[in-house]
Amino acid sequence: MEVMVSAPEQPASFDAFVTARSAALWRSAWLLTGDAHRAEDLVQTALAKTYPHFTRVGPGFEAYVRTAMFRTYVSWWRRRWTGELPGEVDTRPSADPDVALREDVRRALAALPRQQRAVVVLTYFDDLSGAQAAQVLGVSVGTIKSTLSRALAKLRTSPLLDGSER
Amino acid sequence: MNDDLRSALHEAVPEPPEPSGWAGAARDRARRTARLRASGAGLLALGLVAAVLWPLLGGQGGRTAVPAGASAATSSVEPALPVNTDCTDDLTGAKTLAARGNLKVTRMSLCPRSDGPTFTTPIDAVTTDGSALYDQVQALPAERSADPDCDRKYERRYLLVFTLGDGSTQALEAATPNACTSEDRQTAQRWAQLLKLVTAAWTTQRTATPPAEVARGCLPFDRPGLLVPHTDALSAATLCQYDSNERLQAEARATSEELATLALDLATNTSRASNIDSRLDGAVLTVADAAGDPIVFWRVEGDQWFAFMPEGEQLFWQPGPEALDVLKLLTQRLQPFSPSPTATAPPPDPTPDCEGLTPSHAPAEIPITATRLRLCATGESTGQLVVPLDALTGDGVARVLNVVRSQPVLPTSRACRANLGPDFLLVAETDGQAPVVMVLQLYGCHVVGLQNQERGGADEAMSVYRAEIANQRNVQTGTSVRTGSLCGPWSSSPVAVMAPAPADLIAGRFCRYESREAQAKETALSDDDARLVAADLAQHSGKPAAVSCPLRVQPPPKLVLYNRFGDPLVLTGNCLGRYYFSTGIEGTDREWTPSPTATKRLNALFDR
Numbered sequence: 033m034e035v036m037v038s039a040p041e042q043p044a045s046f047d048a049f050v051t052a053r054s055a056a057l058w059r060s061a062w063l064l065t066g067d068a069h070r071a072e073d074l075v076q077t078a079l080a081k082t083y084p085h086f087t088r089v090g091p092g093f094e095a096y097v098r099t100a101m102f103r104t105y106v107s108w109w110r111r112r113w114t115g116e117l118p119g120e121v122d123t124r125p126s127a128d129p130d131v132a133l134r135e136d137v138r139r140a141l142a143a144l145p146r147q148q149r150a151v152v153v154l155t156y157f158d159d160l161s162g163a164q165a166a167q168v169l170g171v172s173v174g175t176i177k178s179t180l181s182r183a184l185a186k187l188r189t190s191p192l193l194d195g196s197e198r
Numbered sequence: 199m200n201d202d203l204r205s206a207l208h209e210a211v212p213e214p215p216e217p218s219g220w221a222g223a224a225r226d227r228a229r230r231t232a233r234l235r236a237s238g239a240g241l242l243a244l245g246l247v248a249a250v251l252w253p254l255l256g257g258q259g260g261r262t263a264v265p266a267g268a269s270a271a272t273s274s275v276e277p278a279l280p281v282n283t284d285c286t287d288d289l290t291g292a293k294t295l296a297a298r299g300n301l302k303v304t305r306m307s308l309c310p311r312s313d314g315p316t317f318t319t320p321i322d323a324v325t326t327d328g329s330a331l332y333d334q335v336q337a338l339p340a341e342r343s344a345d346p347d348c349d350r351k352y353e354r355r356y357l358l359v360f361t362l363g364d365g366s367t368q369a370l371e372a373a374t375p376n377a378c379t380s381e382d383r384q385t386a387q388r389w390a391q392l393l394k395l396v397t398a399a400w401t402t403q404r405t406a407t408p409p410a411e412v413a414r415g416c417l418p419f420d421r422p423g424l425l426v427p428h429t430d431a432l433s434a435a436t437l438c439q440y441d442s443n444e445r446l447q448a449e450a451r452a453t454s455e456e457l458a459t460l461a462l463d464l465a466t467n468t469s470r471a472s473n474i475d476s477r478l479d480g481a482v483l484t485v486a487d488a489a490g491d492p493i494v495f496w497r498v499e500g501d502q503w504f505a506f507m508p509e510g511e512q513l514f515w516q517p518g519p520e521a522l523d524v525l526k527l528l529t530q531r532l533q534p535f536s537p538s539p540t541a542t543a544p545p546p547d548p549t550p551d552c553e554g555l556t557p558s559h560a561p562a563e564i565p566i567t568a569t570r571l572r573l574c575a576t577g578e579s580t581g582q583l584v585v586p587l588d589a590l591t592g593d594g595v596a597r598v599l600n601v602v603r604s605q606p607v608l609p610t611s612r613a614c615r616a617n618l619g620p621d622f623l624l625v626a627e628t629d630g631q632a633p634v635v636m637v638l639q640l641y642g643c644h645v646v647g648l649q650n651q652e653r654g655g656a657d658e659a660m661s662v663y664r665a666e667i668a669n670q671r672n673v674q675t676g677t678s679v680r681t682g683s684l685c686g687p688w689s690s691s692p693v694a695v696m697a698p699a700p701a702d703l704i705a706g707r708f709c710r711y712e713s714r715e716a717q718a719k720e721t722a723l724s725d726d727d728a729r730l731v732a733a734d735l736a737q738h739s740g741k742p743a744a745v746s747c748p749l750r751v752q753p754p755p756k757l758v759l760y761n762r763f764g765d766p767l768v769l770t771g772n773c774l775g776r777y778y779f780s781t782g783i784e785g786t787d788r789e790w791t792p793s794p795t796a797t798k799r800l801n802a803l804f805d806r
Contacts, residue, residue, distance in 0.1 A: 157208065
């Protein structure tokens with residue numbers, strides 16, 4: 033089934049795009065990395081990669097940046113593969129008193145391997161369809177489905193997300 | 199669940215920061231990447247890796263930088279390693295071992311893989327009880343089918359090689375527990391049990407027959423040890439500095455006293471953990487025992503180090519004060535890595551006034567004035583940046599120092615931008631006194647750093663310094679001559695802090711490279727050639743440099759021209775007869791499309 037989306041508009045300039053859409057990208061990056069500075073680093077890496085193609089890509093540039101961002105995130109793991117076990121997201125407690133939910137979500141996501149984390153964020157935060165998520169990550173729709181299934185199975189049994197008092 | 203999860207994710211995300219300056223930072227980063235890519239230096243390493251492979255080390259927010267002399271010499275040769283002769287380049291591993299029948303195992307070796315992330319493996323082979331081990335390995339739980347979400351080629355793997363009685367070999371491909379296999383208990387068990395078996399086999403043999411000593415210094419980049427030595431058995435410690443292309447640049451070996459201090463500290467101040475920040479901050483400490491088994495410690499933010507352990511966790515190290523002092527001393531002693539005789543490196547541009555200077559020598563206060571103020575290059579990020587030969591003197595010195603003194607001292611806990619940029623030493627000299635050496639960082643928090651404090655405003659300090667140098671030059675004739683290689687390595691395109699205007703260029707050199715590793719053959723341009731090139735450049739340049747190119751010439755032709763103050767402008771052949779050059783550390787890359795006359799002259803030069 034083809035997914036119909038409204039045609040995106042051409043951003044007026046790269047600067048205008050960054051001003052308007054960086055926040056949205058950063059939010060996704062935060063869910064991926066669990067850390068504000070890493071999220072900014074990830075967004076800026078994606079912007080630097082995609083800036084030379086701004087004029088050529090035209091409308092849909094945000095999707096292009098998002099793809100670069102998610103693939104960069106996954107490839108960071110591959111590039112620096114050194115035997116890390118899942119959960120390398122920063123899980124240190126924050127000084128912000130109003131962060132109970134934030135910490136729980138961050139820690140629950142931290143328990144997922146990177147690709148599962150990426151699929152969850154794409155489908156449940158960025159609200160992409162399976163086909164769209166597959167395109168972003170460069171995998172098959174079947175892989176998205178199976179990855180998401182495993183991720184949700186983990187999250188369902190996570191005590192961090194079951195609403196229980198701790 | 200689905201709606202709850204969706205809501206939870208949306209509610210959990212904090213408010214994003216203002217994207218102030220992000221567009222400009224992305225553009226700068228893209229251009230730097232394009233410049234390096236075009237010059238054949240390879241991709242600027244991404245994000246975390248790129249931002250932190252700078253050789254800055256220090257305690258409590260201070261900085262210790264590599265002197266310019268150490269960073270200018272480059273090498274494209276990896277450290278030579280002692281080898282196990284069983285580990286041949288054509289060795290490939292199988293997923294399982296074939297039955298050995300009646301054949302006995304005569305020896306076993308551990309070998310690195312040649313096609314991806316791997317380990318430093320022991321040099322010695324095991325020659326006892328090989329048959330028993332072979333059978334035990336065969337009995338291990340099988341490796342399950344790979345998770346389709348995990349790309350196996352990026353797993354860190356090694357080979358276990360058995361030599362049988364008939365001279366044949368069986369090589370088993372192996373990995374260690376990792377994120378891909380952690381979900382599959384059977385595969386995780388296989389790797390964990392295999393690692394225990396090989397570790398026990400080597401320990402047993404070495405206890406009975408100590409192996410020959412293996413001298414270990416710096417290793418190829420990202421090659422942790424497969425067999426982990428005890429910290430009380432260490433026989434060597436080496437501090438290693440790599441560039442952004444993962445090549446060894448400099449090393450410093452610990453004395454026996456320093457090694458003892460480090461070993462004692464490692465025995466008491468390490469712990470196993472997971473979830474260690476993998477952000478790298480420049481320095482790698484390789485310690486090893488007499489058998490050559492290493493532990494490779496990576497420095498992360500602050501004074502923290504960690505090492506990847508083969509069983510999947512990390513070894514976390516927080517050095518104590520004495521160990522920190524040793525690490526500082528090692529940093530000060532970093533010497534350029536000497537490549538093998540077959541590779542050559544161009545001689546460094548001598549800047550005797552910069553040699554040996556580090557901020558750790560500096561007192562805590564910024565002086566009100568000084569006799570001279572000069573810039574020195576430091577480390578990898580300024581390896582391609584050329585500081586002016588002339589120093590600032592007169593009233594301008596006080597004006598620059600006043601800019602620095604007026605900046606607020608930064609808190610120790612702060613958030614900094616993730617942008618990239620160069621760093622320098624700003625050296626204030628007064629006759630008869632020790633120099634005051636400050637670090638000037640044009641990235642991250644943009645600090646001016648002393649031993650015990652950091653202030654903001656590095657960009658303003660640099661901007662005022664350059665303006666004052668320019669004013670000073672207006673009343674000087676200038677006779678500075680930059681000695682040493684102007685061409686530099688093939689992959690490097692130096693940028694001058696005081697970028698000369700094309701109209702001011704007076705002379706230059708033509709650089710010809712026969713290979714990536716070879717030193718440039720430098721030929722001085724005739725006065726006539728230099729004048730023609732400079733005039734043509736002034737007239738036919740200015741367009742932003744093209745980022746992509748369908749056809750590149752490798753190695754790229756290169757011309758270096760300079761003004762009367764010795765500031766170079768490097769023209770690197772980019773694409774189809776065009777050249778690009780940088781307009782300075784705060785400038786952009788521009789393109790020169792030579793006129794037909796200039797093209798004809800350049801073709802004649804290249805054909806010489």
